[in-house]
Structures are given as structure tokens and as C-alpha cells.
Amino acid sequence: MRLKDLLVEELRKRGINCISFKTAKAFKYDPFQFAALMIANGKMNVCEGEGKYKFDLEGNEVDECKFVLDKCEGIIDRELLLKKAEDFPYIAIDCRYHYLHSEKEFKSLVIQIKETLNVVREYMWDERLVIAGLKTDTNATHVDKLEDFLRDKKKIILLDPNAEDVFKGEKAEVYIIGGIVDKSGNKKGLTSKLGEELRRAGIKFESKKILLRGNVIGVPDRLNHIAEIVLKVVLDGKSVEEAIREVQPRKVAKWRLRIELPKFVEKIEMGGKKFRIVRKGVINKFDWLNVTEEDFYEVASEQGVIVVNDHFRVSDNS
Ligand SMILES: C[S@@+](CC[C@H](N)C(=O)[O-])C[C@H]1O[C@@H](n2cnc3c(N)ncnc32)[C@H](O)[C@@H]1O
Structure with missing residues (x-):
């Protein structure tokens, strides 16, 4: 369940079957997540009135609506929505090692933090992203030391590619x-x-790695991708594999394909020469990776493997 689902639930409960918006931004985002985010961030409320762009609770445009998202005394405001949203998790990015980064890496770190905020905004709201040990110009929650923030938290998971345990949602x-x-x-x-x-500071937590079919290769490691995988699993109820597949860039999928393809390679001899071939249909075995036919041919070619059709037999050609 995302924050927008709580908003829609509350609107239904109150017999409100639409919201209108004064800004076209509602079109850019999912209108109800946009509304939920504005309310949770304390910028707007749902009140009586009419805006230009009107949607029913299924997200369809409608001609009339007597409720508007605006800066007004609200029927649904931040306090009410956040009371319903207490169980949402925090995504905490710990930047205590930022001084170890090169200039290029540091720039990328800041970009990835901003991209993580965009991910968090699709599911929750700004305060649920906690940034420790680094000031950024975002509305996320900032803390100097993560330990201070974690002190009163009951269940904590550190996502660590080198952990013993596997994250299963x-x-x-x-x-x-x-x-x-x-x-x-x-x-x-x-x-x-x-x-x-963290352990030395007395914080109790579990470390878990995210694996794709038993391997970290193929799991995208950008901060925003890790956050998105976690939120897809814990809030949307997707499986870890499904979540990875949905965020996995082709480049990362190809890294994994390079490991998987040799498992399907056949060695043949034709006219006294040795060849390594793979059947074209093998691509269908990789529907769990975000690869295209073009990627399949590219990786095969890199590895000196010839792609042949599925009915190929050595005796036909030798
Ligand atoms: C680019 S990774 C850095 C990994 C670092 N080189 C290491 O070996 O610890 C950035 C962060 O993403 C998360 N991460 C990346 N891949 C992960 C995976 N497969 N499982 C769990 N967490 C992962 C971790 O929290 C990690 O600190």
C-alpha cells in the first residue's frame, strides 16, 4: 500500500469521490500520489472548491468535482493523513564515508540521493527519507549521526551486499x-x-543482501534502485525478483547475462574446426533479466559464441 492508497481510502470513507487540481502537475505524476505527497509535505489540503483538472478515485478525468487540492483549511490535512501512515518505513542513507569519495563519485552520490527522494515520493513522502552525515538541499530528514535516529527504532535492516542473510521482503x-x-x-x-x-554504538539490526537467483550480479546497486526494490517489495507486495526485474537497467542485466550465457553454450566441430554455439531460443530462458534480443547477440558475439537457429544439427552442415 502506498501513501496515495491511504488518501483514496480516506476520501472514500468520507463519501468524497473525486479531487480537482489547480495545477497541471497532477498530470505529470499519478494525481492521487501527487495529492497525498502535497498533503503529507504540509503544502496543501483537500477542501471544498473546484480546480481545473478533475479526477475520480480511479484516476479517470471527470467533468465535475466539488473538492480541490489547495492551500486551504482542509477536510483532509497533513495531521490526519500522517496518523494513518505511521507504519510506513524509513529509508535511511548513511553518508558517513562521503569523505572517501572522489569528486566524481561524490557528485554521483548527491544525484543518487536526489533520485532516491523521487522514488520515496512515489510511495511515501519526503520525511521518510533520512540522510545521515551529509547536508543536501532536499526536504528529506537530515540527521548528523544515524545512531541518534535509530536509537528508538525497533526493527532495523541494513542492506549490505556482503551480508550472510538474504533479503526476502x-x-x-x-x-x-x-x-x-x-x-x-x-x-x-x-x-x-x-x-x-552501528553495532559498537549498541544499535541492534539485521544485515541482509539482495540477491537475484543466488547472485548479487544483476542486482542494480545505485541507491535509488535499492530503495525502489525494497519499496516495491514491502509496500507493493512484489517478489524480490519481480522488483529487481522492474528496476534493472539493461547494462546491469547484461553483466548477469555474461555469466549465464556460457551455461548454454555447446561446443561443436565442423570441417575440422571447433566452434561454440548457442541456440537462439535460449534467449527465452532469460525472461527474468531485462535483456533484449540485441543484448543477447551482443554478449554472444563478445564471447565468440555463434547464435544458431534452434533446429541446427552438426550433421546437416559438416
Ligand atoms: C554501491 S553500493 C556500495 C557497496 C560497497 N562497495 C560495499 O562493498 O559495501 C551502495 C549501497 O547500496 C546497497 N546495496 C547495493 N547492492 C546491494 C545488494 N545486492 N544487497 C544489499 N544492499 C545493496 C548497500 O546498502 C550499499 O551500501
């Missing part, structure tokens, strides 16, 4: 993501080090 109050961008490859194991620091 366990619910938590806080999901911690390391504010780490590792383009130079010199920050291996840093998330576990962050975990050690």
Missing part, C-alpha cells in the same frame, strides 16, 4: 542503505564496516 521500521558510490572499486566491504560501527 522482511518488514522493518528502517532500511539502511550505505551512502556509498564505488566507481573506483576501493570501497569493498564498506557497508559491513558501517554495520560494525
Whole structure:
């Protein structure tokens, strides 16, 4: 369930069957998540009135609506909506190691934090993103030390690619993501080090890695992608594999394909020469990866493997 679902539920409960908007921004976003976000961020309320763009609760445009999202005394306001939303989790990005980043990595870190906020806004609202150890010009919650924020939290999961346990969609109050961008490859194991620091400070938490069919390769590691995978699983109820598939960039899918393709390669000999082939239909075995036919041919070619049709037999051609 996303924040917008709580808003729609509350509107229904009150017999309100539409909202209108004064701004065309409602079209850019999902209108109800946009409304929920504005209310939760304390910028607008739902009140009586009429705006230009009108939607029923299924998101269809309608001709008339007597309720508007506006800066007004609300029928539904921040306090009311947030009381219903207490169980939403926090996504916390811990940036205590920002000083280890090169200039390029640091720039990417800030971009990824902003992209994570955009993800959080699709499901919840700004305050549910917590940034520790770094000031940014966003409306997320900022804290100096993550430990202080975690002190009264009951269930905490640290997402760590080097953890022993695998994330299977366990619910938590806080999901911690390391504010780490590792383009130079010199920050291996840093998330576990962050975990050690938290443990030393007396914070109780579980460490979990996200795997795709038993391997971290193929799991996108940008902060926004990790946050999106977690939110798709814990709020939308998707499986981890489904969530990964939905956010996985083709580039990351290809890394995994490079590992998987050799498992289907056949060695043949024709006219005294040795060849490595893969049947075209093998591509259908990779519907769990975000790869296209073009990617399949590209990876095969990189590996010196010839793609042949499914009925190919050596005796036909030798
Ligand atoms: C780019 S990764 C940095 C990983 C770092 N090089 C390390 O070895 O700890 C940034 C953050 O994304 C999260 N992350 C990335 N891939 C993950 C995975 N497969 N499982 C769990 N968390 C992951 C972690 O919270 C990690 O701190």
C-alpha cells in the first residue's frame, strides 16, 4: 500500500469521490500520489472548491468535482493523513564515508540521493527519507549521526551486499542503505564496516543482501534502485525478483547475462574446426533479466559464441 492508497481510502470513507487540481502537475505524476505527497509535505489540503483538472478515485478525468487540492483549511490535512501512515518505513542513507569519495563519485552520490527522494515520493513522502552525515538541499530528514535516529527504532535492516542473510521482503521500521558510490572499486566491504560501527554504538539490526537467483550480479546497486526494490517489495507486495526485474537497467542485466550465457553454450566441430554455439531460443530462458534480443547477440558475439537457429544439427552442415 502506498501513501496515495491511504488518501483514496480516506476520501472514500468520507463519501468524497473525486479531487480537482489547480495545477497541471497532477498530470505529470499519478494525481492521487501527487495529492497525498502535497498533503503529507504540509503544502496543501483537500477542501471544498473546484480546480481545473478533475479526477475520480480511479484516476479517470471527470467533468465535475466539488473538492480541490489547495492551500486551504482542509477536510483532509497533513495531521490526519500522517496518523494513518505511521507504519510506513524509513529509508535511511548513511553518508558517513562521503569523505572517501572522489569528486566524481561524490557528485554521483548527491544525484543518487536526489533520485532516491523521487522514488520515496512515489510511495511515501519526503520525511521518510533520512540522510545521515551529509547536508543536501532536499526536504528529506537530515540527521548528523544515524545512531541518534535509530536509537528508538525497533526493527532495523541494513542492506549490505556482503551480508550472510538474504533479503526476502522482511518488514522493518528502517532500511539502511550505505551512502556509498564505488566507481573506483576501493570501497569493498564498506557497508559491513558501517554495520560494525552501528553495532559498537549498541544499535541492534539485521544485515541482509539482495540477491537475484543466488547472485548479487544483476542486482542494480545505485541507491535509488535499492530503495525502489525494497519499496516495491514491502509496500507493493512484489517478489524480490519481480522488483529487481522492474528496476534493472539493461547494462546491469547484461553483466548477469555474461555469466549465464556460457551455461548454454555447446561446443561443436565442423570441417575440422571447433566452434561454440548457442541456440537462439535460449534467449527465452532469460525472461527474468531485462535483456533484449540485441543484448543477447551482443554478449554472444563478445564471447565468440555463434547464435544458431534452434533446429541446427552438426550433421546437416559438416
Ligand atoms: C554501491 S553500493 C556500495 C557497496 C560497497 N562497495 C560495499 O562493498 O559495501 C551502495 C549501497 O547500496 C546497497 N546495496 C547495493 N547492492 C546491494 C545488494 N545486492 N544487497 C544489499 N544492499 C545493496 C548497500 O546498502 C550499499 O551500501
